[in-house]
Amino acid sequence: MPEIERQSEITSAWLLAVSRSFSIAVAQVVVAEYILEPELKLVPGSIDYCNQVVNWRGEFIPVMDLSVLFGEEALDSSSIAVIAYQEYQGQSLQYAALKLSRGVEQIEVSDESMCDIPEDFPEIMRPLIDSIFSHDDQVVAVINLADLCNEGYSDYILAMRRYQIEKVESAA
Protein backbone atom coordinates (compact mmCIF):
# COMPACT_ATOMS: atom_id res chain seq x y z
CA MET A 1 0.00 0.00 0.00
CA PRO A 2 1.51 3.36 -0.96
CA GLU A 3 2.37 5.64 1.88
CA ILE A 4 0.24 8.79 2.04
CA GLU A 5 2.35 11.88 2.47
CA ARG A 6 0.88 13.94 5.29
CA GLN A 7 0.70 17.60 4.38
CA SER A 8 1.42 20.01 7.15
CA GLU A 9 -1.24 22.71 7.43
CA ILE A 10 0.12 26.19 6.79
CA THR A 11 -1.81 29.13 8.15
CA SER A 12 -1.24 32.83 7.56
CA ALA A 13 -1.11 35.00 10.66
CA TRP A 14 -0.13 38.47 11.81
CA LEU A 15 2.90 38.76 14.04
CA LEU A 16 2.32 41.51 16.62
CA ALA A 17 5.30 42.79 18.60
CA VAL A 18 3.47 43.52 21.86
CA SER A 19 6.68 44.39 23.70
CA ARG A 20 10.31 45.04 22.76
CA SER A 21 11.19 41.41 23.40
CA PHE A 22 8.03 39.44 22.86
CA SER A 23 5.57 38.87 20.01
CA ILE A 24 2.24 37.15 19.69
CA ALA A 25 0.56 35.75 16.59
CA VAL A 26 -3.09 36.17 15.75
CA ALA A 27 -5.22 34.92 12.87
CA GLN A 28 -5.46 37.35 9.99
CA VAL A 29 -9.17 37.99 10.45
CA VAL A 30 -8.58 39.10 14.05
CA VAL A 31 -6.79 42.35 13.17
CA ALA A 32 -9.41 44.94 12.23
CA GLU A 33 -7.04 47.85 11.69
CA TYR A 34 -3.45 48.90 12.17
CA ILE A 35 -3.19 52.55 13.28
CA LEU A 36 -0.13 54.76 13.31
CA GLU A 37 0.11 57.63 15.81
CA PRO A 38 -3.27 57.00 17.48
CA GLU A 39 -4.66 59.60 19.86
CA LEU A 40 -4.82 57.73 23.17
CA LYS A 41 -6.68 58.99 26.24
CA LEU A 42 -5.99 58.05 29.84
CA VAL A 43 -8.69 56.44 32.02
CA PRO A 44 -7.57 57.04 35.63
CA GLY A 45 -7.89 54.21 38.12
CA SER A 46 -7.67 51.52 35.45
CA ILE A 47 -5.28 48.59 35.63
CA ASP A 48 -1.79 49.70 34.56
CA TYR A 49 -1.51 47.53 31.43
CA CYS A 50 -4.88 48.77 30.14
CA ASN A 51 -5.37 52.35 31.27
CA GLN A 52 -5.99 54.09 27.95
CA VAL A 53 -8.72 54.17 25.33
CA VAL A 54 -8.82 55.21 21.69
CA ASN A 55 -11.77 56.57 19.76
CA TRP A 56 -12.21 54.00 17.01
CA ARG A 57 -15.10 54.40 14.57
CA GLY A 58 -17.03 56.51 17.08
CA GLU A 59 -16.52 54.22 20.07
CA PHE A 60 -13.92 54.23 22.80
CA ILE A 61 -12.09 50.91 22.91
CA PRO A 62 -9.53 49.79 25.53
CA VAL A 63 -5.84 49.92 24.64
CA MET A 64 -3.46 47.40 26.23
CA ASP A 65 0.26 47.65 26.71
CA LEU A 66 1.39 44.07 27.37
CA SER A 67 5.00 45.19 27.95
CA VAL A 68 3.77 46.60 31.30
CA LEU A 69 2.46 43.11 32.14
CA PHE A 70 5.94 41.68 31.52
CA GLY A 71 7.48 44.26 33.84
CA GLU A 72 9.13 46.08 30.92
CA GLU A 73 9.12 49.81 30.23
CA ALA A 74 5.79 51.01 28.78
CA LEU A 75 5.67 51.34 24.99
CA ASP A 76 5.19 54.72 23.38
CA SER A 77 1.98 55.37 21.46
CA SER A 78 3.35 55.16 17.93
CA SER A 79 1.21 52.27 16.72
CA ILE A 80 -1.64 50.01 17.74
CA ALA A 81 -3.47 47.04 16.25
CA VAL A 82 -7.24 46.93 16.72
CA ILE A 83 -8.27 43.35 17.39
CA ALA A 84 -11.69 41.69 17.31
CA TYR A 85 -12.75 38.93 19.68
CA GLN A 86 -15.81 37.08 20.93
CA GLU A 87 -16.24 35.85 24.48
CA TYR A 88 -18.78 33.28 23.34
CA GLN A 89 -20.12 32.05 20.03
CA GLY A 90 -22.87 34.26 18.69
CA GLN A 91 -21.72 37.35 20.61
CA SER A 92 -21.29 40.44 18.46
CA LEU A 93 -17.66 41.28 17.82
CA GLN A 94 -15.89 43.08 20.67
CA TYR A 95 -12.88 45.29 20.01
CA ALA A 96 -9.73 46.22 21.88
CA ALA A 97 -6.32 47.49 20.79
CA LEU A 98 -2.77 46.36 21.51
CA LYS A 99 0.18 48.75 21.57
CA LEU A 100 3.01 47.60 19.32
CA SER A 101 6.75 48.17 19.43
CA ARG A 102 7.06 47.86 15.64
CA GLY A 103 4.90 47.32 12.56
CA VAL A 104 2.81 44.21 12.00
CA GLU A 105 4.30 41.40 9.94
CA GLN A 106 2.54 38.70 7.96
CA ILE A 107 3.92 35.23 8.62
CA GLU A 108 3.07 31.64 7.82
CA VAL A 109 2.74 29.14 10.62
CA SER A 110 2.87 25.38 10.19
CA ASP A 111 2.52 22.43 12.57
CA GLU A 112 6.28 21.80 12.26
CA SER A 113 7.11 25.14 13.88
CA MET A 114 5.18 24.28 17.08
CA CYS A 115 7.38 24.00 20.16
CA ASP A 116 7.23 23.59 23.95
CA ILE A 117 6.80 26.52 26.31
CA PRO A 118 10.30 27.66 27.30
CA GLU A 119 11.03 27.74 31.03
CA ASP A 120 11.72 31.48 31.00
CA PHE A 121 8.39 32.25 29.34
CA PRO A 122 6.51 34.97 31.30
CA GLU A 123 4.44 33.23 33.99
CA ILE A 124 1.60 35.74 33.69
CA MET A 125 1.03 34.87 30.02
CA ARG A 126 0.76 31.11 30.55
CA PRO A 127 -3.00 31.04 31.28
CA LEU A 128 -3.63 32.72 27.90
CA ILE A 129 -1.59 30.44 25.63
CA ASP A 130 -3.44 28.48 22.96
CA SER A 131 -0.26 27.28 21.27
CA ILE A 132 3.35 28.27 20.85
CA PHE A 133 5.81 28.10 17.95
CA SER A 134 9.20 29.37 16.91
CA HIS A 135 9.70 31.90 14.18
CA ASP A 136 13.10 33.31 13.16
CA ASP A 137 14.67 31.95 16.39
CA GLN A 138 12.01 33.72 18.43
CA VAL A 139 9.33 32.04 20.53
CA VAL A 140 5.88 33.32 19.55
CA ALA A 141 2.66 32.58 21.41
CA VAL A 142 -0.83 32.32 20.02
CA ILE A 143 -2.94 33.69 22.83
CA ASN A 144 -6.63 33.61 23.58
CA LEU A 145 -7.69 37.24 23.09
CA ALA A 146 -11.12 36.75 24.68
CA ASP A 147 -9.38 35.54 27.87
CA LEU A 148 -6.98 38.50 27.76
CA CYS A 149 -9.97 40.88 27.61
CA ASN A 150 -11.78 39.19 30.47
CA GLU A 151 -12.10 40.37 34.07
CA GLY A 152 -11.09 36.87 35.23
CA TYR A 153 -7.61 37.49 33.82
CA SER A 154 -7.23 41.01 35.28
CA ASP A 155 -8.40 39.62 38.66
CA TYR A 156 -5.71 36.93 38.33
CA ILE A 157 -3.06 39.61 37.63
CA LEU A 158 -4.15 41.66 40.66
CA ALA A 159 -4.16 38.53 42.87
CA MET A 160 -0.64 37.58 41.65
CA ARG A 161 0.64 41.08 42.47
CA ARG A 162 -0.96 41.06 45.94
CA TYR A 163 0.63 37.66 46.58
CA GLN A 164 4.07 39.00 45.53
CA ILE A 165 3.71 42.04 47.83
CA GLU A 166 2.62 39.86 50.77
CA LYS A 167 5.56 37.51 50.11
CA VAL A 168 8.04 40.41 50.16
CA GLU A 169 6.43 41.91 53.28
CA SER A 170 6.45 38.63 55.18
CA ALA A 171 10.12 38.05 54.24
CA ALA A 172 11.12 41.52 55.49
Place this chain on the structure above:
Amino acid sequence: MQLVDSTYSLIEFADICIAVKQTEMLTIDQASSVELVTSSDGNMGYFIFDKKRIPTYQLSEHLRPVPLASELKRDDYCIGFKTTNEENYFSIICSKIDKAEISKAITKIQQVPRFMNGEQAVISSLCQYDEKLVLLTTADLLHQFISHNQTEEKLYA
Protein backbone atom coordinates in the same frame (compact mmCIF):
# COMPACT_ATOMS: atom_id res chain seq x y z
CA MET B 1 -40.23 62.34 26.43
CA GLN B 2 -37.50 63.39 28.78
CA LEU B 3 -34.25 63.67 26.88
CA VAL B 4 -31.98 65.01 29.57
CA ASP B 5 -30.89 62.37 32.08
CA SER B 6 -28.78 64.57 34.30
CA THR B 7 -27.01 67.85 34.50
CA TYR B 8 -23.34 67.23 35.01
CA SER B 9 -20.48 69.51 35.86
CA LEU B 10 -17.54 69.07 33.54
CA ILE B 11 -14.44 69.58 35.63
CA GLU B 12 -11.10 70.03 33.89
CA PHE B 13 -7.65 69.73 35.42
CA ALA B 14 -4.31 68.16 34.51
CA ASP B 15 -5.43 67.58 30.88
CA ILE B 16 -8.42 65.42 31.80
CA CYS B 17 -12.12 66.15 32.05
CA ILE B 18 -14.29 64.42 34.65
CA ALA B 19 -18.05 64.75 34.97
CA VAL B 20 -19.96 64.62 38.26
CA LYS B 21 -23.72 65.13 38.67
CA GLN B 22 -24.44 68.65 39.86
CA THR B 23 -26.61 67.27 42.67
CA GLU B 24 -23.46 65.73 44.24
CA MET B 25 -21.68 69.07 44.44
CA LEU B 26 -21.78 71.40 47.40
CA THR B 27 -20.35 74.59 46.05
CA ILE B 28 -17.94 76.26 43.64
CA ASP B 29 -15.58 78.99 44.70
CA GLN B 30 -12.33 80.64 43.65
CA ALA B 31 -9.27 78.57 44.55
CA SER B 32 -7.86 81.68 46.23
CA SER B 33 -10.32 81.11 49.09
CA VAL B 34 -8.55 77.86 50.03
CA GLU B 35 -6.66 78.14 53.31
CA LEU B 36 -3.13 76.76 52.96
CA VAL B 37 -1.37 75.22 55.93
CA THR B 38 2.26 74.17 55.73
CA SER B 39 3.24 71.11 57.73
CA SER B 40 5.96 68.45 57.65
CA ASP B 41 3.79 66.53 55.16
CA GLY B 42 3.84 69.49 52.75
CA ASN B 43 1.08 71.99 52.03
CA MET B 44 -2.40 71.05 53.17
CA GLY B 45 -5.42 72.93 51.92
CA TYR B 46 -8.75 73.54 53.58
CA PHE B 47 -11.92 75.04 52.28
CA ILE B 48 -14.50 76.55 54.62
CA PHE B 49 -18.06 75.56 53.81
CA ASP B 50 -21.02 75.87 56.14
CA LYS B 51 -18.59 76.43 59.04
CA LYS B 52 -16.90 73.12 58.16
CA ARG B 53 -13.19 72.98 57.37
CA ILE B 54 -13.04 70.50 54.53
CA PRO B 55 -9.80 69.14 52.98
CA THR B 56 -8.81 70.38 49.52
CA TYR B 57 -6.92 68.22 47.04
CA GLN B 58 -5.06 68.95 43.88
CA LEU B 59 -5.25 65.88 41.65
CA SER B 60 -2.95 64.51 38.95
CA GLU B 61 -4.16 63.16 35.59
CA HIS B 62 -4.31 59.79 37.38
CA LEU B 63 -6.71 61.37 39.94
CA ARG B 64 -4.13 60.87 42.66
CA PRO B 65 -3.58 63.67 45.18
CA VAL B 66 -0.42 65.64 44.52
CA PRO B 67 1.14 68.11 46.97
CA LEU B 68 -0.64 71.45 46.83
CA ALA B 69 1.24 74.33 45.27
CA SER B 70 2.31 76.94 47.80
CA GLU B 71 0.29 79.49 45.84
CA LEU B 72 -2.90 78.49 44.04
CA LYS B 73 -3.62 80.07 40.66
CA ARG B 74 -6.02 83.00 40.71
CA ASP B 75 -8.07 81.60 37.81
CA ASP B 76 -8.49 78.15 39.34
CA TYR B 77 -11.64 76.97 41.08
CA CYS B 78 -12.29 74.92 44.16
CA ILE B 79 -15.26 72.54 44.03
CA GLY B 80 -16.76 71.05 47.17
CA PHE B 81 -18.42 67.62 47.27
CA LYS B 82 -20.15 65.48 49.84
CA THR B 83 -20.59 61.72 49.80
CA THR B 84 -24.07 60.15 49.64
CA ASN B 85 -23.99 59.18 53.32
CA GLU B 86 -23.15 62.86 54.08
CA GLU B 87 -20.25 61.71 56.27
CA ASN B 88 -17.40 62.94 54.09
CA TYR B 89 -16.78 66.36 52.66
CA PHE B 90 -13.88 67.18 50.36
CA SER B 91 -12.94 69.61 47.65
CA ILE B 92 -10.74 69.59 44.57
CA ILE B 93 -8.93 72.26 42.59
CA CYS B 94 -9.68 72.58 38.87
CA SER B 95 -8.77 74.96 36.07
CA LYS B 96 -12.12 75.00 34.26
CA ILE B 97 -15.71 74.11 35.07
CA ASP B 98 -18.64 73.87 32.71
CA LYS B 99 -22.20 72.55 32.69
CA ALA B 100 -23.39 69.75 30.40
CA GLU B 101 -26.65 67.93 29.87
CA ILE B 102 -25.56 64.33 29.45
CA SER B 103 -28.26 61.98 28.36
CA LYS B 104 -28.25 58.39 27.15
CA ALA B 105 -30.60 59.51 24.39
CA ILE B 106 -28.29 62.09 22.87
CA THR B 107 -24.84 61.09 24.10
CA LYS B 108 -23.34 57.66 23.64
CA ILE B 109 -22.35 56.64 27.16
CA GLN B 110 -20.07 53.63 27.42
CA GLN B 111 -19.40 51.57 30.54
CA VAL B 112 -15.71 51.09 31.32
CA PRO B 113 -15.08 47.36 30.63
CA ARG B 114 -14.69 45.47 33.91
CA PHE B 115 -11.32 44.05 32.91
CA MET B 116 -9.93 47.60 32.88
CA ASN B 117 -10.70 48.06 36.57
CA GLY B 118 -7.70 48.27 38.84
CA GLU B 119 -7.64 47.79 42.62
CA GLN B 120 -9.90 50.80 43.03
CA ALA B 121 -12.13 51.79 40.12
CA VAL B 122 -13.02 55.49 39.97
CA ILE B 123 -14.42 56.03 36.47
CA SER B 124 -17.77 54.36 35.86
CA SER B 125 -18.46 55.40 32.26
CA LEU B 126 -17.06 57.35 29.34
CA CYS B 127 -18.62 59.58 26.76
CA GLN B 128 -17.65 62.04 24.10
CA TYR B 129 -18.84 65.59 24.63
CA ASP B 130 -17.78 68.53 22.48
CA GLU B 131 -15.25 66.22 20.81
CA LYS B 132 -13.47 65.43 24.04
CA LEU B 133 -13.37 62.37 26.25
CA VAL B 134 -15.42 62.92 29.40
CA LEU B 135 -14.90 60.55 32.34
CA LEU B 136 -18.06 60.05 34.40
CA THR B 137 -17.64 59.50 38.13
CA THR B 138 -19.40 60.21 41.44
CA ALA B 139 -18.49 62.01 44.65
CA ASP B 140 -18.48 58.63 46.45
CA LEU B 141 -16.07 57.03 43.98
CA LEU B 142 -13.82 60.11 44.01
CA HIS B 143 -13.71 60.15 47.79
CA GLN B 144 -12.88 56.43 48.02
CA PHE B 145 -10.18 56.76 45.39
CA ILE B 146 -8.57 59.85 46.94
CA SER B 147 -8.56 58.24 50.40
CA HIS B 148 -7.03 55.05 48.95
CA ASN B 149 -4.26 57.02 47.26
CA GLN B 150 -3.42 59.46 50.03
CA THR B 151 -0.52 57.30 51.19
CA GLU B 152 1.11 57.97 47.85
CA GLU B 153 0.68 61.72 48.35
CA LYS B 154 2.60 61.46 51.62
CA LEU B 155 5.32 59.36 49.99
CA TYR B 156 5.96 61.95 47.29
CA ALA B 157 5.37 65.06 49.40
